[in-house]
Amino acid sequence: MMTTTVPAWFADLQDEARAEYDTHPMPSRRDETWRFGNLKQLDFGGYTPDEGSEIRFSIPELPDGVICVPFEEALEKHSDLVQKYFMRNEPRLGSQKFAALHKANVKNGLFVYVPDNVQVEKPIEVSHVLKGSNKMTFPHTLVVTGKNAQVSVLDRFSSANDDDANICIAVNDLIAGEGSRLTYCAIQELNLVSRMIQINETSVGKDATAKAFTMNSGAQWARNEALSILEGEGAHSDMLSCSIPSGTQQFDQRTFQHHAAPHTNSDLLYKNSLYGNAKTVFSGLILVDEGAHYTDAYQTCRNLMMDDTAEANSMPGLEINADQVKCSHGSTSATISDEEIFYLRARGIPPHKARRLIARGFSAEAVEKLGNEALEDAVLEAVERKFSTL
Amino acid sequence: MSLVIKDLHANIDETQILKGVNLEIPKGEVHAIMGPNGSGKSTLSKIITGHDDYDVKSGTVTMDGVDLLEMDVDERSREGVFLAFQYPAEVPGVSNANFIRAALQARLPDGEELDAVAYYKNLYSKMDVLEMDRKFTSRAVNEGFSGGEKKRNEILQMMMLEPKYCILDETDSGLDIDALKIVAKGVNAMRSEERGFLVITHYQRLLDYIQPDHVHVMSDGQIVKSGGKDLALELEESGYDFLKEGELANA
Ligand SMILES: Nc1ncnc2c1ncn2[C@@H]1O[C@H](COP(=O)(O)OP(=O)(O)O)[C@@H](O)[C@H]1O
Ligand SMILES: [Mg+2]
Numbered sequence: 001m002m003t004t005t006v007p008a009w010f011a012d013l014q015d016e017a018r019a020e021y022d023t024h025p026m027p028s029r030r031d032e033t034w035r036f037g038n039l040k041q042l043d044f045g046g047y048t049p050d051e052g053s054e055i056r057f058s059i060p061e062l063p064d065g066v067i068c069v070p071f072e073e074a075l076e077k078h079s080d081l082v083q084k085y086f087m088r089n090e091p092r093l094g095s096q097k098f099a100a101l102h103k104a105n106v107k108n109g110l111f112v113y114v115p116d117n118v119q120v121e122k123p124i125e126v127s128h129v130l131k132g133s134n135k136m137t138f139p140h141t142l143v144v145t146g147k148n149a150q151v152s153v154l155d156r157f158s159s160a161n162d163d164d165a166n167i168c169i170a171v172n173d174l175i176a177g178e179g180s181r182l183t184y185c186a187i188q189e190l191n192l193v194s195r196m197i198q199i200n201e202t203s204v205g206k207d208a209t210a211k212a213f214t215m216n217s218g219a220q221w222a223r224n225e226a227l228s229i230l231e232g233e234g235a236h237s238d239m240l241s242c243s244i245p246s247g248t249q250q251f252d253q254r255t256f257q258h259h260a261a262p263h264t265n266s267d268l269l270y271k272n273s274l275y276g277n278a279k280t281v282f283s284g285l286i287l288v289d290e291g292a293h294y295t296d297a298y299q300t301c302r303n304l305m306m307d308d309t310a311e312a313n314s315m316p317g318l319e320i321n322a323d324q325v326k327c328s329h330g331s332t333s334a335t336i337s338d339e340e341i342f343y344l345r346a347r348g349i350p351p352h353k354a355r356r357l358i359a360r361g362f363s364a365e366a367v368e369k370l371g372n373e374a375l376e377d378a379v380l381e382a383v384e385r386k387f388s389t390l
Numbered sequence: 391m392s393l394v395i396k397d398l399h400a401n402i403d404e405t406q407i408l409k410g411v412n413l414e415i416p417k418g419e420v421h422a423i424m425g426p427n428g429s430g431k432s433t434l435s436k437i438i439t440g441h442d443d444y445d446v447k448s449g450t451v452t453m454d455g456v457d458l459l460e461m462d463v464d465e466r467s468r469e470g471v472f473l474a475f476q477y478p479a480e481v482p483g484v485s486n487a488n489f490i491r492a493a494l495q496a497r498l499p500d501g502e503e504l505d506a507v508a509y510y511k512n513l514y515s516k517m518d519v520l521e522m523d524r525k526f527t528s529r530a531v532n533e534g535f536s537g538g539e540k541k542r543n544e545i546l547q548m549m550m551l552e553p554k555y556c557i558l559d560e561t562d563s564g565l566d567i568d569a570l571k572i573v574a575k576g577v578n579a580m581r582s583e584e585r586g587f588l589v590i591t592h593y594q595r596l597l598d599y600i601q602p603d604h605v606h607v608m609s610d611g612q613i614v615k616s617g618g619k620d621l622a623l624e625l626e627e628s629g630y631d632f633l634k635e636g637e638l639a640n641a
Contacts, residue, residue: 343479343531346439347493347547348467357492361483361530 006072007079013086017103024097033094036281036313037252041195041221046134047167049105053137054129054160057110060122066151067113068124071140074111081113085144085175091199093225093254098197102138102169109140112153114180116146123185123374127156130194133164141172145180145208152183152372158218159191166190171199176208178232183211185375187382190218192247197223202239204264206232213370215379216243216251217386227256230264230292239268242366242379244359244386245278245310255284257297262322265296271366272303273359274310275390283315286329290321299329304336304362306355356387391454392416393438393471393555393586398449400437407433407444409611413588415555420587422597424622425608426630431590432476434608435559439473440466453555468497470554474544474561476590481531486543487513489531490550497551516549520576537564545576556580557588562596574599594626609633 006014027034027042059068067078074082091099110126128139143153157168168190176182182202190196196219204210216222228237237257245251257266272280282301303312314331336358344354360383367379393415400408407430415421423431437444438451440463451458458466481489490513495504513527520542532540541561548556558577562570577600581587589600597605597619605622607615607630614633615621 337479339479340481342441342463343475343481344484344489344492345462345464346467346473346475347489347551348464348496349492350464350496353492353496354464357484357488358481361481361485361488365483 006075007083009079009083010075014104017100020100021097021104024100026097027094031094033254033283035283035315037223038221038250041223041250044136044167047136048134050132050135050137053108053139053168054131055108055139056127056129058125058127060120060124062120063118065115065118066120067111069111071109071111071142072107074142078111078113081144082111082142085142085173087171087173089201089229091201091225092227093256095197095199095223095225098169099171099199102140102171102199105136106138106140106171109142110153112143112151114145114149114151116177117148118146119150120152123152123154123372125154125156127158128168128170129158129160130164130166130168130190131160133166136167136169139168139170141170141184143173143182143184144175144177145182146177148179149177150181152375153185154375154378155184155186157186157188157190157196159194162191163193164191165193167195169197172201174200174202174210174212176202176204176210178206178208180205180208182208183370183372183375185213185215185370185379187215187379188218188222189382189385192218192220192249194219195221198225200224200226202226202228202237204228204230204232204235204237207234208232209236209238211238211240211370213240213375213379215241215382216245217382219249221250221252223252223254225254227258228266229258229260230266231260233261233263235261235264237266238369239266240366240369241270242363242383243272243280244275244363244383245272245280246275246390248277250279252281253283255299257284257286257299259286259288259292259295259297262291262293262295264292266298268299269366269369270301271363272301272312273306273362274303274312275306277309279311281313282331283317284329285317286319286327288320288322288325288327292322293324295322296326298327301331302362303331303333304359305333306336306359308335360387393588394450394452395434395438396450398434398437398451399447400433401445401447402433402443407611408437410449411611411613413606413613415586415588417554417586418583419603420581420589420600422589422591422602422605422622423608423613424591424594424605424625426633427592429608430611431608432559435473435557435588435590438557439463439471464496467551467553472548472551472553472556474541474548474556474558476559476563478532478540478544480533482533484531485528486531487527490547493547493551513550516546519549519579520546521572522546538566538569541565542569542573545573549576549580552580554584555586555588557590559590560592561589562591562593570596571599594622597622
């Protein structure tokens with residue numbers, strides 16, 4: 001594949017990142033951020049970094065001034081902007097080493113910049129299709145909104161076929177400027193022999209609203225690290241997820257709600273429906289800085305155990321250093337009660353359809369919070385695709 | 391054409407609850423069962439519906455000649471049995487509209503899709519009869535509903551599913567007089583030659599609004615007395631004390 005010339009700053013950054021990757025130790029059992037995690041999945045031996053994935057864009061008509069280009073083109077044409085926002089902060093949730101690997105190898109992805117007071121109504125959609133076998137790909141999505149701007153972006157991750165094992169290490173940087181509304185949604189439907197690490201970092205400015213949604217359906221193992229930093233007063237962040245692991249799939253979710261300014265609020269809702277021998281880990285942290293008064297932070301992880309062979313681990317955490325703070329965190333694991341099933345059956349709904357109806361409703365509760373019909377439909381379709389395999 | 395219960399004996403765990411119930415509800419008739427708490431009224435209704443907490447020891451339940459006890463719960467419902475529960479379950483996450491839609495969809499042959507537009511039109515018109523706010527379509531089934539709202543929701547389902555035999559278990563409890571009239575209006579609108587009703591109630595009040603053709607008294611797992619609708623009034627006057635005093639012989 002032809003390589004375009006990258007700016008010097010970026011070439012330097014990639015050199016540094018290569019060195020960083022070597023110096024960062026591999027995660028170990030002792031790391032709090034990898035507790036209950038499956039470290040065996042981090043053996044990437046035999047995989048080669050490559051532009052294995054095919055990337056397709058589906059871009060609606062855009063108002064003047066909006067930049068929406070492939071990442072490599074952005075490096076060439078909007079170097080300053082990319083430099084300003086690209087992976088500004090160190091990941092805090094355990095994947096520093098893999099973020100460095102991403103940085104060292106990233107070539108493709110999407111760059112979106114929406115200038116002040118410009119609204120993009122329809123979602124911008126990117127589809128990453130993993131191809132070839134034993135390849136590693138590093139898609140990057142960087143979305144920046146100016147003052148009072150609005151945009152929504154959908155990232156899809158899938159595999160070209162069912163048998164080729166690949167690894168995808170994706171990073172998405174979301175920077176929501178003052179008063180803006182930024183919605184991001186990722187739908188992960190890799191094949192069952194591939195692995196995924198997704199590192200999400202969201203910065204929310206004054207009076208801005210950011211929503212980040214992750215739907216996990218595929219992959220033998222997926223690790224999601226989501227960090228939202230509420231930087232400006234009045235910032236609001238929704239962190240949402242719905243995942244449906246089945247068989248021997250394992251999903252490992254780590255979240256961080258960082259309230260760095262007063263009058264900020266964050267709302268996290270993760271919903272997992274687990275089938276078969278699936279396993280999930282959820283570890284969530286809320287941090288309220290000194291001075292970040294009048295903060296509301298909510299964190300909820302709900303697991304619906306569809307089979308008693310599945311396993312869900314939840315580890316909520318709180319650190320509050322300010323006053324006048326409303327925080328709550330909780331996790332629940334429940335099965336569908338016999339009474340619910342009986343009730344649905346007593347209305348003529350066959351048992352498997354009754355269970356499906358409840359599981360669908362369970363996922364939908366997180367999806368509805370997206371507040372964007374096109375994205376909600378896209379996620380619900382992925383939910384149905386998953387159900388059709390069960 | 392009727393729902394026929396013959397010599398039904400049933401246990402829960404080792405305890406005998408039903409001790410030989412005999413009852414026939416022909417289409418076109420409304421039968422009421424009254425009786426003190428704990429006499430087995432809800433047990434009877436749940437056994438007809440197919441709840442598996444109960445062991446049927448002997449006896450039969452047939453609907454228009456078909457053996458109900460051989461069928462699964464959902465199959466019985468699709469065949470035309472409906473129970474408005476005394477204590478309806480809550481189903482978090484599933485909207486009322488999607489629930490009723492799934493129930494109707496389950497009655498269609500494979501590959502046939504329910505017409506969504508016609509469905510909502512029908513649903514709204516039934517809700518109007520029951521004076522239910524439209525917001526109940528999107529709320530999770532019975533979750534956070536008041537007692538009265540749950541009962542109305544049961545009748546809504548009954549009106550939507552148009553069963554052949556309807557059993558109403560203490561639908562009046564939790565309803566104030568206005569709500570009771572509304573629910574009765576819904577039930578009465580469904581009375582027809584094609585449909586049988588079994589109305590279970592502790593109080594005579596409901597029967598002022600849903601006038602029964604026959605009234606039965608249940609006590610300790612048996613029907614101990616049957617009569618016309620006047621029997622309900624008599625019971626209202628004299629209560630169930632006669633059951634203890636061995637006046638059954640005069641029944
Ligand atoms: N699930 C149950 N477990 C144990 N006992 C039960 C159960 N359901 C009903 N019973 C008992 O069976 C008897 C009849 O109950 P029920 O049918 O609910 O009476 P009714 O509806 O006439 O008030 C009561 O003694 C009650 O305690
Ligand atoms: Mg009862």
